[in-house]
Amino acid sequence: MFLGVAEPGSLTRTALYCVGIAFLGGAIIAPILIFLNERFATELRASGPGLSWNIGFVLGGTMPTFVSMVSSSPAQIPMVLAIFAAGLSVIYLIGSVVIPETQGNFK
Numbered sequence: 302m303f304l305g306v307a308e309p310g311s312l313t314r315t316a317l318y319c320v321g322i323a324f325l326g327g328a329i330i331a332p333i334l335i336f337l338n339e340r341f342a343t344e345l346r347a348s349g350p351g352l353s354w355n356i357g358f359v360l361g362g363t364m365p366t367f368v369s370m371v372s373s374s375p376a377q378i379p380m381v382l383a384i385f386a387a388g389l390s391v392i393y394l395i396g397s398v399v400i401p402e403t404q405g406n407f408k
Contacts, residue, residue, distance in 0.1 A: 334354075337349070337350035340400075
C-alpha cells in the first residue's frame, strides 16, 4: 500500500491509499489502548498506560539507531530491520500468552 502512494498517478488514487493507511493504523492502535487500560488497577489507569505507551515510543524510537549500528552497509538495512521486527514480534507474542485474562477481574 505504501508503494502505491509513492507512484505518480491520480490524486484520487493517492487519497484513497492515504485513507486506507490511516484506517489500518487506527485499527491497529485502538485495541492496544483498551488492553493497556485493563492491565492496571483503577487508581493507576491514567498513569500506567501513559507510562507504558511512552516507554514503547522510547524503545521504538531507538530501533533505527540499532538497525543502523548492526548493518554493515545500506543494502543490509532491510534484512536487519526484518530480523529486528521478527524478534520483537516473538517477544510480543510470548507476552500475550503469558499475560492473564482480565475478564471478570475488574477492581
